[in-house]
Amino acid sequence: MASDGAALRSVLTPEGVPIEVELADLGARAGAVLIDLLIIFVALFAAVLFVVLVTPATGALGFALFVILSFFLRCPFFMAFELRWRGQTPGKRVFKLRVADRRGGALSPGAVAARNLTREIEVFMPATLLLIKPSDLGGSDLDNVLALAALIWFGIFTLLPIFNRDRLRIGDMIGGTWVVYAEPVALLKDLSTKPPLRRYRFTPAELDVYGIAELQVLERLLRQPATRGTLDTRKDVLNRILDKIDWGDRDGVDGESFLTDYYAALREHLERHALFGDRRADKHEAARRRDRSTLEHP
Amino acid sequence: MPDDLLKSYRFRQEREGKWRELEALIARAERHGLKSLDAEELARAPALYRACMSSLSVARSISLDANLLAYLESLSLRAYFVVYGVRANLGQVLARFFRRDFPVAVRRTGWSNALAAGLLLAGVATGWAVTAKEPAWFEAFVSTAMAQGRTPDATRQELAETIFDKPKAADQMTAFATFLFTHNARIGMLCFALGAAFGVPVVLLLFYNGLAIGAICAVFDGKDLTVEFLAWLAIHGTTELTAIVLCGGAGLHLGGAMINPTRRTRLAALRAKGRTATILVVGAVVMLFVAALLEGLGRQLITDTTTRMAVGCTMLVLWLAYFTLGGRSVPMGPRHGQ
Numbered sequence: 001m002a003s004d005g006a007a008l009r010s011v012l013t014p015e016g017v018p019i020e021v022e023l024a025d026l027g028a029r030a031g032a033v034l035i036d037l038l039i040i041f042v043a044l045f046a047a048v049l050f051v052v053l054v055t056p057a058t059g060a061l062g063f064a065l066f067v068i069l070s071f072f073l074r075c076p077f078f079m080a081f082e083l084r085w086r087g088q089t090p091g092k093r094v095f096k097l098r099v100a101d102r103r104g105g106a107l108s109p110g111a112v113a114a115r116n117l118t119r120e121i122e123v124f125m126p127a128t129l130l131l132i133k134p135s136d137l138g139g140s141d142l143d144n145v146l147a148l149a150a151l152i153w154f155g156i157f158t159l160l161p162i163f164n165r166d167r168l169r170i171g172d173m174i175g176g177t178w179v180v181y182a183e184p185v186a187l188l189k190d191l192s193t194k195p196p197l198r199r200y201r202f203t204p205a206e207l208d209v210y211g212i213a214e215l216q217v218l219e220r221l222l223r224q225p226a227t228r229g230t231l232d233t234r235k236d237v238l239n240r241i242l243d244k245i246d247w248g249d250r251d252g253v254d255g256e257s258f259l260t261d262y263y264a265a266l267r268e269h270l271e272r273h274a275l276f277g278d279r280r281a282d283k284h285e286a287a288r289r290r291d292r293s294t295l296e297h298p
Numbered sequence: 299m300p301d302d303l304l305k306s307y308r309f310r311q312e313r314e315g316k317w318r319e320l321e322a323l324i325a326r327a328e329r330h331g332l333k334s335l336d337a338e339e340l341a342r343a344p345a346l347y348r349a350c351m352s353s354l355s356v357a358r359s360i361s362l363d364a365n366l367l368a369y370l371e372s373l374s375l376r377a378y379f380v381v382y383g384v385r386a387n388l389g390q391v392l393a394r395f396f397r398r399d400f401p402v403a404v405r406r407t408g409w410s411n412a413l414a415a416g417l418l419l420a421g422v423a424t425g426w427a428v429t430a431k432e433p434a435w436f437e438a439f440v441s442t443a444m445a446q447g448r449t450p451d452a453t454r455q456e457l458a459e460t461i462f463d464k465p466k467a468a469d470q471m472t473a474f475a476t477f478l479f480t481h482n483a484r485i486g487m488l489c490f491a492l493g494a495a496f497g498v499p500v501v502l503l504l505f506y507n508g509l510a511i512g513a514i515c516a517v518f519d520g521k522d523l524t525v526e527f528l529a530w531l532a533i534h535g536t537t538e539l540t541a542i543v544l545c546g547g548a549g550l551h552l553g554g555a556m557i558n559p560t561r562r563t564r565l566a567a568l569r570a571k572g573r574t575a576t577i578l579v580v581g582a583v584v585m586l587f588v589a590a591l592l593e594g595l596g597r598q599l600i601t602d603t604t605t606r607m608a609v610g611c612t613m614l615v616l617w618l619a620y621f622t623l624g625g626r627s628v629p630m631g632p633r634h635g636q
Binding site: 013014015017019020021060061063064067068070071075083086087098100101102105106107109110111113114117118120121122125157168170171173174175176180182183184185186187188190191192212215216219220223264267268270271274275 | 304305306307310314317318321325348351352354355359360361362363364365366368369371372373374375376378379380382383388391472473474475476477479480483484487488490491492494552565568569572573575576577579580
């Protein structure tokens with residue numbers, strides 16, 4: 001879930017446990033809105049066809065039906081879905097996004113209403129302005145300038161998420177919400193094995209060279225499916241580790257089990273140190289700690 | 299010898315069963331809703347959720363398995379969404395909204411609403427006075443589309459026809475009413491959303507609308523049709539303009555949060571005041587629906603000036619009574635999202 005450069009935020013649940021949420025990427029949010037708008041557009045189109053071809057309603061009544069439908073297919077569309085689907089719309093479901101309360105509380109119906117009432121100025125007004133032909137405005141230069149000014153003005157609202165840290169729309173600000181990823185992560189098998197099964201053993205000095213960051217890079221590498229690229233990278237990493245710890249018998253090493261065993265040993269080593277308050281974030285910190293401990297216990 | 303195992307490995311072995319159980323429940327609840335869980339599963343869910351939360355806390359301190367941590371983070375988050383997602387019992391929410399939330403919100407934002415009403419009335423007064431003295435200003439205040447022939451140049455006969463037009467066919471009235479409703483509801487939402495821009499657009503919008511109304515009033519006044527026109531306006535206008543004032547009040551309320559957030563940050567102030575403002579706008583949209591019915595149907599069917607005035611005044615009294623008295627006896631419900 002936590003990919004590189006991800007915007008992580010911590011939310012305190014009512015149980016008092018902070019959970020990490022990852023803010024939705026702006027591209028994903030734009031994509032979700034586009035999908036929703038597409039659905040709305042298709043639904044409106046279908047509604048027009050239905051009114052014209054199937055119902056006996058003609059003229060004014062048909063128009064009334066269309067007007068009321070097109071009203072409910074705007075902001076209320078988003079509200080209804082976010083209420084029924086726990087903070088998701090069809091578009092958000094595709095991108096695995098979810099609306100959540102910024103303070104970690106329950107998402108209230110009021111917050112959902114607030115964040116969607118503002119879509120009028122963020123989505124629909126600019127969209128309408130973009131669709132206007134200059135000739136509809138009477139074609140005078142002043143009208144065009146006014147339309148452009150309005151577009152810029154509404155554009156500020158539309159683009160607001162770009163300009164703040166938490167990627168909030170104006171509706172999110174008023175509703176007290178934000179949009180986060182809610183992607184299921186599968187639990188894979190534990191890579192560490194019992195010591196008796198290990199072929200290779202390592203001294204503390206050989207394990208002191210790396211920190212948590214390197215451990216988790218190694219984990220990711222071991223979990224990747226064994227394509228040729230992965231195998232090449234593994235060979236590369238193996239050589240680097242062998243260099244780093246000055247492994248004696250380089251040619252007799254079985255790469256796969258060496259990496260697995262080194263991972264298990266390193267994890268055990270780092271977890272034990274972490275338990276005693278010595279959490280080594282990466283190899284630089286590991287090196288510093290190592291130096292200090294040799295100073296203290298020569 | 300269990301001591302040979304990694305502490306984090308044993309931790310996972312001991313708890314994995316419960317995680318998998320919770321995961322299955324959550325997956326089902328996500329797909330088919332909480333209702334798809336039977337009574338026994340529902341009873342187990344909170345315990346599993348808490349167990350998962352505590353696993354997450356423990357895992358953070360003892361395990362360096364990135365996949366395990368990511369899994370527990372995501373499982374906790376998904377469970378959290380199921381447990382703390384919107385619990386919308388629509389009937390209950392609606393009942394509480396009209397019995398308590400809406401009138402209470404109107405009272406709580408009293409000053410903003412008064413200011414919005416003042417701005418609208420100031421617009422009306424200005425528009426009326428200016429147009430009465432200098433009819434040429436009419437065009438500046440009222441667009442041609444909105445005037446629909448109700449200009450200072452129209453004769454008394456023409457003006458009278460616009461307010462006593464023959465009843466239209468039923469479907470035309472419906473079309474008219476729906477159009478008015480959607481149009482006004484969008485204006486109301488606009489007022490709300492623009493409030494965050496320090497309230498300035500809301501002030502302009504209210505005053506400008508007031509100007510147009512005042513200008514048209516002046517036109518009818520000039521031809522001695524004042525009472526007839528006011529009655530024509532009042533039958534729906536008391537409801538519609540009250541709703542517009544409330545939307546404006548909501549916008550000004552939000553604007554207030556931006557201008558003077560007191561000791562909070564602007565974001566926190568916006569959030570706190572946004573709750574009340576949202577209630578105002580949602581209530582106002584419902585009022586606009588009533589107004590559209592009165593305008594589209596009532597005004598076409600009732601052509602008698604006295605009756606029109608009576609209906610309009612009755613509606614106003616009813617709304618004001620609702621706002622001043624409503625929700626006083628209903629106890630505070632549970633507060634969401636704190």
